[in-house]
Amino acid sequence: MTAEKPIKPDRLLKELSDIWTTMAAPEASGAGDEAHGDGVLRACAMTLFSFVDDEVDPAALSEILAHLMKEHPSRSVVVRLKEGEDFLDARAFAQCWMPFGHRRQICCEQIEITASMNRLADVAAIIGPLAVPDLPRVIIMHSARIVRAGALRKILPLGDKIIVDSARAGAPGFGELGGLLDSGHLTGDLAWTRITDLRALIAQLLEHRTVNRIVIEYQGREASPETRYLLAWLESSLCSAKVGLKGSGGEGAGNVSAVQVDSDLSIRVTDGGAEYDLGGLHQRAAFGPGTDEQLLNIELGIVAHDPVFERTLNRITA
Amino acid sequence: MSPDTALQDPLRFHRKSPPCAVVIYGANGDLTKRKLMPALYRLAYEGRLAPGFAVIGISRTAMSDDEFRSRMHDSVKKFLEDSPFDEDLWNSFAQGLYYLAGDVGDPDSYQALAKCLAEVEGSRKTEDNTLFYLSTQPSQYAEIAEGLGAAGLNKGKGWRRIVIEKPFGHDLTSARELQCRLEKVFRESEIYRIDHYLGKETVQNIMAFRFGNGIFEPLWTRTYVDHVQITAAESIGVEGRGAYYQEAGALRDMIQNHLLQVMATVTMEPASSFTSDAVRDERAKLLRAVRIMRPEQVAANAVAGQYGPGRSGSEPVIGFREEKGVDPDSQTNTFAAVTFLVDNWRWAGVPFYIRTGKSLPKRVTEIAIQFRTAPLAMFRKATAGAEALPNQLILRIQPEEGISLKFVSKRPGSGMQLRPVSMDFNYGSSFGERSPSAYETLLLDAISGDATLYTRQDMVEASWQAVQPILDYWSTQKFKFPNYAAGTWGPPAADEMLARWGHTWRRP
Numbered sequence: 159m160t161a162e163k164p165i166k167p168d169r170l171l172k173e174l175s176d177i178w179t180t181m182a183a184p185e186a187s188g189a190g191d192e193a194h195g196d197g198v199l200r201a202c203a204m205t206l207f208s209f210v211d212d213e214v215d216p217a218a219l220s221e222i223l224a225h226l227m228k229e230h231p232s233r234s235v236v237v238r239l240k241e242g243e244d245f246l247d248a249r250a251f252a253q254c255w256m257p258f259g260h261r262r263q264i265c266c267e268q269i270e271i272t273a274s275m276n277r278l279a280d281v282a283a284i285i286g287p288l289a290v291p292d293l294p295r296v297i298i299m300h301s302a303r304i305v306r307a308g309a310l311r312k313i314l315p316l317g318d319k320i321i322v323d324s325a326r327a328g329a330p331g332f333g334e335l336g337g338l339l340d341s342g343h344l345t346g347d348l349a350w351t352r353i354t355d356l357r358a359l360i361a362q363l364l365e366h367r368t369v370n371r372i373v374i375e376y377q378g379r380e381a382s383p384e385t386r387y388l389l390a391w392l393e394s395s396l397c398s399a400k401v402g403l404k405g406s407g408g409e410g411a412g413n414v415s416a417v418q419v420d421s422d423l424s425i426r427v428t429d430g431g432a433e434y435d436l437g438g439l440h441q442r443a444a445f446g447p448g449t450d451e452q453l454l455n456i457e458l459g460i461v462a463h464d465p466v467f468e469r470t471l472n473r474i475t476a
Numbered sequence: 477m478s479p480d481t482a483l484q485d486p487l488r489f490h491r492k493s494p495p496c497a498v499v500i501y502g503a504n505g506d507l508t509k510r511k512l513m514p515a516l517y518r519l520a521y522e523g524r525l526a527p528g529f530a531v532i533g534i535s536r537t538a539m540s541d542d543e544f545r546s547r548m549h550d551s552v553k554k555f556l557e558d559s560p561f562d563e564d565l566w567n568s569f570a571q572g573l574y575y576l577a578g579d580v581g582d583p584d585s586y587q588a589l590a591k592c593l594a595e596v597e598g599s600r601k602t603e604d605n606t607l608f609y610l611s612t613q614p615s616q617y618a619e620i621a622e623g624l625g626a627a628g629l630n631k632g633k634g635w636r637r638i639v640i641e642k643p644f645g646h647d648l649t650s651a652r653e654l655q656c657r658l659e660k661v662f663r664e665s666e667i668y669r670i671d672h673y674l675g676k677e678t679v680q681n682i683m684a685f686r687f688g689n690g691i692f693e694p695l696w697t698r699t700y701v702d703h704v705q706i707t708a709a710e711s712i713g714v715e716g717r718g719a720y721y722q723e724a725g726a727l728r729d730m731i732q733n734h735l736l737q738v739m740a741t742v743t744m745e746p747a748s749s750f751t752s753d754a755v756r757d758e759r760a761k762l763l764r765a766v767r768i769m770r771p772e773q774v775a776a777n778a779v780a781g782q783y784g785p786g787r788s789g790s791e792p793v794i795g796f797r798e799e800k801g802v803d804p805d806s807q808t809n810t811f812a813a814v815t816f817l818v819d820n821w822r823w824a825g826v827p828f829y830i831r832t833g834k835s836l837p838k839r840v841t842e843i844a845i846q847f848r849t850a851p852l853a854m855f856r857k858a859t860a861g862a863e864a865l866p867n868q869l870i871l872r873i874q875p876e877e878g879i880s881l882k883f884v885s886k887r888p889g890s891g892m893q894l895r896p897v898s899m900d901f902n903y904g905s906s907f908g909e910r911s912p913s914a915y916e917t918l919l920l921d922a923i924s925g926d927a928t929l930y931t932r933q934d935m936v937e938a939s940w941q942a943v944q945p946i947l948d949y950w951s952t953q954k955f956k957f958p959n960y961a962a963g964t965w966g967p968p969a970a971d972e973m974l975a976r977w978g979h980t981w982r983r984p
Binding site for chain 1: 483484485487488489490492521523526527528562564565568571599600601
């Protein structure tokens with residue numbers, strides 16, 4: 159084993175500072191050049207810790223983070239976790255883009271740490287001091303490795319909020335999420351975020367009416383986390399209505415395909431939206447694209463207790 | 477918990493609107509095509525409209541519902557900004573579009589509208605809620621309101637609201653006359669006077685900036701503020717609108733409404749709550765506190781200008797009097813600058829300079845709050861007087877919306893060299909999400925019954941009172957126009973107006 163160069167938070171912060179100094183220099187920012195005449199704008203609204211397994215495509219992850227930066231400029235710390243030999247490395251860089259029609263680049267800081275699982279304790283010691291003071295710290299947990307190793311709780315003190323996607327393979331289940339809530343952590347689940355547009359549509363269509371029975375139809379043998387969230391949300395919101403699930407069997411990820419409310423309202427989930435019939439009125443509603451970056455954008459905008467989500471999750475785990 | 481509230485998720489759901497029919501007078505006009513219909517489509521795209529929603533377009537041109545839908549389809553596709561166009565969603569939205577050909581002076585057209593509204597209520601489930609949007613000549617506002625009243629369309633099972641666009645009269649007397657006719661048909665709470673400037677995200681952000689933060693408001697007084705400059709500059713001329721503009725002029729077109737509203741937003745007292753009447757009460761109070769000039773004070777405190785031939789960048793530009801439809805001896809002001817004073821405890825003695833004009837060097841709207849200089853010039857010997865530079869807070873409305881704070885800082889190195897620096901907050905780049913257009917915001921507000929960003933009659937009258945002495949005085953003058961070249965910052969008299977107070981205009 160070769161001697162490893164120690165990694166210190168102070169050195170990484172110094173590297174970041176040097177990057178900014180370099181970018182702000184007239185020759186780097188192109189001062190005087192019409193396209194870049196106003197230099198770079200440093201923006202930061204939070205610290206974003208992303209835990210991923212090393213197999214995740216760095217380019218795809220980078221693209222998601224770049225999208226997030228536009229709405230939630232942040233200091234981004236990506237921790238790539240791998241199995242195998244003892245390993246720990248880190249680098250700092252900046253990610254910049256030129257908003258359309260603007261003369262100035264927007265740049266956000268990024269630190270990437272690659273570590274073997276047995277160095278998780280070191281990672282926590284390194285990245286803690288890298289958080290920007292006084293701003294929210296959010297953890298995006300996309301590492302099945304941490305969940306498998308039962309090490310989720312080791313990294314929780316680093317963040318104010320932890321975001322998971324319970325629909326992903328190897329993600330924490332409802333039991334673990336309930337445990338996080340019980341221990342007082344702010345929690346977000348992209349599986350819940352994914353059904354926001356559908357829930358908003360249902361809430362609008364059920365305004366001013368009495369509901370007796372709702373059937374949620376899904377495709378597949380088992381209901382997906384999204385379908386279970388929808389069921390629990392309706393059950394916890396509409397105490398007097400009977401809410402049930404109906405699976406089609408066969409192939410399918412278990413996602414919601416339709417919602418039937420009594421005999422006069424039916425909602426059919428389609429690509430990019432939903433179509434519904436309400437007392438003879440046929441209409442279409444458009445939903446957001448439901449991409450990871452769109453869902454994360456929504457979750458990053460909520461760094462506070464989320465009573466409706468918490469009520470729904472408690473219903474599932476009760 | 478009732479189902480209505482139990483299903484709500486305020487953290488995640490957008491605000492929705494109640495079912496309603498929007499009746500647009502002037503449905504074949506430019507505003508409908510460019511702004512209103514794209515805004516309504518966008519609200520539908522965002523899921524902000526209720527399932528029970530319909531639009532009834534009215535204008536004199538004969539066409540069928542399908543022709544109207546087809547024209548609106550093309551307009552929305554063309555003028556939709558920063559948004560994708562979803563053909564399927566359009567088809568669903570377009571089912572709720574209807575058209576009536578009719579003349580506003582014909583009583584039968586109102587009966588036809590009544591019949592159409594009744595049918596739409598049944599087929600589209602609009603619950604009889606109706607918003608009348610008058611996108612017509614202002615001279616037709618009262619006539620349409622009276623026609624609606626005579627047909628009994630101002631009352632019903634659901635609510636009724638009427639939206640009108642500025643100008644609200646062409647002077648104080650005509651503004652009162654218009655109100656007198658409108659209020660015979662609609663209650664004040666049903667009249668929505670639109671000022672699209674107030675719907676701009678960055679104008680709304682002024683309130684968030686002032687009243688959502690604790691550190692600025694204590695400085696927001698005559699004790700610390702030296703003066704305030706509000707600039708709304710257009711780099712283009714009247715561009716074919718010469719005939720209209722000739723009747724209005726810069727003072728009526730911009731200062732009487734948009735810019736006095738912006739000034740009120742910057743200077744009003746904090747409202748006790750963010751509710752419609754609480755906010756509008758404070759705006760109205762501020763406008764009533766604007767000092768009314770005596771005739772002999774106008775010449776020193778208001779400057780009229782009109783552009784002559786010049787350049788816009790490298791392009792030669794014709795003068796206003798050479799524009800199509802403009803009188804070659806026109807006395808219309810294409811530039812106006814006014815010094816206002818506000819007679820209240822907070823602002824006594826602080827001048828507010830407002831200027832606006834066509835064919836200025838660049839398009840910019842901003843508010844510059846200039847603070848008093850540091851009381852002791854302790855760095856004067858070591859620098860070239862840089863420490864005397866006052867702090868400025870710049871609220872940029874357009875373009876590059878944002879906020880900048882200018883202050884001096886020590887240059888690195890030995891010795892005490894100071895230089896001014898700018899700390900910038902860029903609204904667009906700090907929040908990457910799309911901002912709704914002013915019309916989206918204002919239409920949704922009107923449908924939802926939120927009049928916070930709409931102008932009330934007492935505000936309209938107060939702002940006419942503030943500019944009326946200037947209009948009266950200027951109407952007696954024979955100006956030596958043109959008095960500034962296109963592509964420059966207005967006539968020298970505008971600089972002299974500030975020089976009398978010891979100030980100079982910012983160059984945005």
